[in-house]
Amino acid sequence: MKNLKSLLESTELKITPQRLAILKELENFGHATIEEIYENIKEIFPSISLATIYKNINALKEAGIICEICTPYKNKYEINKGEHGHFICAKCGNIEDFELTDEMIKSIENKYPNTKKEIYIYGVCENCNKN
Template sequence: MSHITLLKTNELKATPQRLCVLEILENCGHATLEDIQEITKEKFPTLSLSTIYRNLNEMVEKGIVNEVKLTKKQHYEITKDKHLHLFCKECGKIEDFSFDTNSFTTKIEELGNCKVLNDVINLEIICKDCLSKKH
């Protein structure tokens, strides 16, 4: 689905600013507010951090964009299928890892007699590039 269609089906106007933000998230995978501003500077030099933030939040509310809470800084990504995040403590890279958490959460619900409400899983790792540098 194109970003224009994605916005329109969610009743948001396909403004150049929103399209620009979506394009950045598409290319970067995950980006912070500051990352986005840094990249938008060329195209939209006057676009303020608060405007980007407002646009992001509107898209988060519609479920187009997903907030990723990994580090102290909030990251954003275009909403995708369920996945885990692998965060490298050495180089700060964030990778998506396809994983179905259903069997895991079912087990926890059984063992703990509880209901899992949030099954977001983020793992801190040392990635293979950083590991190979150590040897």
């Protein structure tokens, strides 16, 4: 929890139990929808509203603490880990992170300087391939 508090301390956002709970859910899930976050947090904070989750997600996103992953399914969120790619399963929607090589980053930077790199690769994950 200390690490999550320091994420908030590095911004102008107040440290609230709700924001810490959202970050803890993202830390546990890796990638989660707003609805998944809400379902788990309402067990801890029964009176919390979905609107409060949306408001805090937007504030955390604007502060650069979390990132939104836009998918054809439902958008998911993750704690900002710097530049990396996402493999998205076309069957189950599961998301896995993968590292961008220095060569990939240099190639992109040479052609498109000063860009945010969001790379999505779609395919079928190992679990879905087994079934």
